[in-house]
Amino acid sequence: MTAPQISPPAACATAPSAVAVEASCRLPVLFFAFSSATWLLFGAVLALLSSIQVYQPAFMEGCPWVTYGRLRPAAVNSLVYGFALQASFGLALWLIARLGRVELTSPLGLFIAGKFWNLAVTVGVIGILAGDATGFDLLEFPLYAALPLFASYACIGAWALITLKARTERTLYVSLWFVLASLLWFPWILSSAQGLLLGWRVPGVVQAIVAGWFGNNLLQVVLIGMALAVMFYFVPKVVGRPLHSQSLAQNGFWLLLLIGGWTGLSQLSAVPAWIPAVSGAANVLLVVPVIVLIYNLYRTADGEIAEAWKRSGVFRFVTVAAFLLLLVTLRNAVFGIGSGARYTQFTYFAGARTDIMVLGVFGLSALGALHYIVPRLTVAQDELPSDGLVDLAFWASIVGLISLAIGYSLAGLTQGAVGATADRNFLGEAVTGVAGHLKLVTFGYGAIGVGALAFLVNFALALRRCCVACCGGVR
Numbered sequence: 102m103t104a105p106q107i108s109p110p111a112a113c114a115t116a117p118s119a120v121a122v123e124a125s126c127r128l129p130v131l132f133f134a135f136s137s138a139t140w141l142l143f144g145a146v147l148a149l150l151s152s153i154q155v156y157q158p159a160f161m162e163g164c165p166w167v168t169y170g171r172l173r174p175a176a177v178n179s180l181v182y183g184f185a186l187q188a189s190f191g192l193a194l195w196l197i198a199r200l201g202r203v204e205l206t207s208p209l210g211l212f213i214a215g216k217f218w219n220l221a222v223t224v225g226v227i228g229i230l231a232g233d234a235t236g237f238d239l240l241e242f243p244l245y246a247a248l249p250l251f252a253s254y255a256c257i258g259a260w261a262l263i264t265l266k267a268r269t270e271r272t273l274y275v276s277l278w279f280v281l282a283s284l285l286w287f288p289w290i291l292s293s294a295q296g297l298l299l300g301w302r303v304p305g306v307v308q309a310i311v312a313g314w315f316g317n318n319l320l321q322v323v324l325i326g327m328a329l330a331v332m333f334y335f336v337p338k339v340v341g342r343p344l345h346s347q348s349l350a351q352n353g354f355w356l357l358l359l360i361g362g363w364t365g366l367s368q369l370s371a372v373p374a375w376i377p378a379v380s381g382a383a384n385v386l387l388v389v390p391v392i393v394l395i396y397n398l399y400r401t402a403d404g405e406i407a408e409a410w411k412r413s414g415v416f417r418f419v420t421v422a423a424f425l426l427l428l429v430t431l432r433n434a435v436f437g438i439g440s441g442a443r444y445t446q447f448t449y450f451a452g453a454r455t456d457i458m459v460l461g462v463f464g465l466s467a468l469g470a471l472h473y474i475v476p477r478l479t480v481a482q483d484e485l486p487s488d489g490l491v492d493l494a495f496w497a498s499i500v501g502l503i504s505l506a507i508g509y510s511l512a513g514l515t516q517g518a519v520g521a522t523a524d525r526n527f528l529g530e531a532v533t534g535v536a537g538h539l540k541l542v543t544f545g546y547g548a549i550g551v552g553a554l555a556f557l558v559n560f561a562l563a564l565r566r567c568c569v570a571c572c573g574g575v576r
Contacts (some may be wrong), residue, residue: 116202116269125204126195127478130244133191134471136219140183140559141464145550147176152543156296156536160370166230174241175229177455181239182250183222183318185459186287188467189327190215190257193280195474196330200277201268206260214256221249237298237308239316244299251291258284273348279330281360283323290318306372316524317365320458321387322358325426328466329394331355332419333466335470336398339409339416341539349393356390364433374378391430395423414484414491416471421499425461429454449535452542460549465498468556475560479567486562497552504545512538 151172153160161167198205205211225246228234234241242250261284265277273281296313297303299307303311337344344350364387366372366380402409409416433454436445445451472494485491512535 113490117204120200121204122202123478125208126198128208128214129205129269130195130474131478132212132215133194134188134475135557135560136215137184137188137467138553138560140179140187140222142465142553142557143548144176144179144184145553147172147179147548149543149546149550151176152539152546155220155539159572162569168484171232171234174234175226177239178224178229178241179222180459181324182225183219183241185324185463185467187215187566188471189283189463190261191282191322192327192331192467192470193261193475194264196276196280196334197265197268200270200274200334201265202270203264206267208265211214211257211260214253214260217249218253220570221246221253223545224283225250237294237312237315239319240298240312242296244295247295247299250293251288254288254291259287273283273448275344275347275354276330276334278351279326279333282354283326283330286326287323288316290315290323306484307311310366310376311374313366314362320455321361321364324463325361325458326357328422328426328463331399331466332423335415335419337401337562339413340402340405342401342405343437345397349397353390353394353397356393359385360387360390362372378389384433384438388430388434390571391427395427405461413493414488415469415473417495418472422465422469425457425465425502429457429462443516445513448513448516449509449539450517453506453509453513456509457502460498460505461502465502468494468552471556476563479563485559485565487559490559490562494552494555494559497548497555501545501548501550501552504548508541508545509540511535 150161150167151169153170154169168490194205194211197203221242225242228243228246232245234405235243239248265281294311298308299312302308333344333350360383363383366376406420410420436450472485472491476483479504515535515538
């Protein structure tokens with residue numbers, strides 16, 4: 102007896118082929134991948150130069166454009182807006198198309214919007230170097246760059262949401278929860294912060310609260326949310342298993358959104374005392390959803406971790422990113438409340454948190470995903486041309502992140518120890534005494550730059566391979 106033929110659901114019957122989906126992603130996603138990696142290299146170079154100026158004040162003296170007060174915010178904004186957010190756009194578009202089984206809406210329009218985003222970021226970085234920075238952390242772009250930036254994102258976000266609505270696979274997988282949250286969260290926090298700080302110009306201490314709220318939401322919800330979207334897609338895919346628990350993922354997702362936005366105000370000083378207290382408590386509570394989410398991923402890969410680590414470069418990237426997420430969350434819980442927050446206040450300790458979240462948790466997740474996506478969009482291959490460059494990008498990034506975390510943390514703790522003892526020489530110990538630690542930071546940014554360069558070279562080789570294949574062997 103022959104088995105009865107079951108007709109596929111209507112949604113599946115009208116779904117485009119995987120080849121058509123990948124073809125629709127090719128132009129915008131490859132553009133965002135290349136642009137983000139370029140900005141990662143550029144931002145790492147700026148950060149390296151600014152870190153040298155901390156212990157060598159005479160380095161590049163005489164030119165106000167390259168003083169520490171301009172180079173450091175230019176570097177941070179290059180890494181956040183040029184690298185991290187652009188990479189998140191490319192990842193979001195690819196995940197929506199892949200998981201939704203739908204072709205991207207207006208790939209050419211997304212490419213043009215990406216061009217304007219890059220133009221706005223370039224204008225913003227030049228404005229910072231020219232001395233027009235706003236002075237608000239992670240929101241230093243002057244208004245003439247911030248408005249075009251928001252307009253560019255409006256186009257990117259709108260087309261991404263239109264594509265999501267048109268999906269043929271109606272079930273939203275866990276990764277798309279985080280993608281959707283990031284896409285909607287970013288315009289809300291950006292428009293609110295720009296309106297309050299650059300438009301209405303709220304007075305006094307409220308400015309510090311708004312700026313801290315914006316920066317924390319950008320890091321903790323938008324970028325970490327996108328990193329988790331990558332982790333929840335690639336971990337089950339690499340190990341060949343379904344997600345361990347949908348309910349655990351759902352609980353972790355909603356707790357992250359509920360708690361994550363309140364964790365960045367614990368080290369503000371000139372504010373009502375209840376604000377740092379609530380923020381410190383949120384830092385402790387955030388440990389719960391992070392452990393829940395990482396435990397879910399661990400149970401999904403349990404028993405296959407060693408084998409997946411050996412055979413998959415993507416798995417190595419996202420595994421280390423998940424570990425760093427747990428590490429930075431525990432670190433914030435310890436030093437984000439009570440005496441721990443006061444001890445590290447106004448020190449280099451905060452620099453480690455920003456770098457671990459942007460370059461570590463998000464950066465490793467994004468680079469790992471792009472090592473998988475780029476070859477498939479160029480010439481339908483499973484791997485980038487050079488395995489050696491993949492390993493170099495991975496290990497250089499790991500060494501760089503370890504150096505940054507240790508260097509900034511030790512420098513911050515040293516400053517905290519000196520500041521807690523009134524009879525010690527603050528200038529001699531808190532400034533010159535951390536020079537050795539900050540040289541480690543300089544080395545870390547150099548290693549990050551090497552990793553970015555390795556990815557860019559591999560990317561160029563993949564494009565060359567694609568051109569050779571398309572042109573029938575013409576070199």
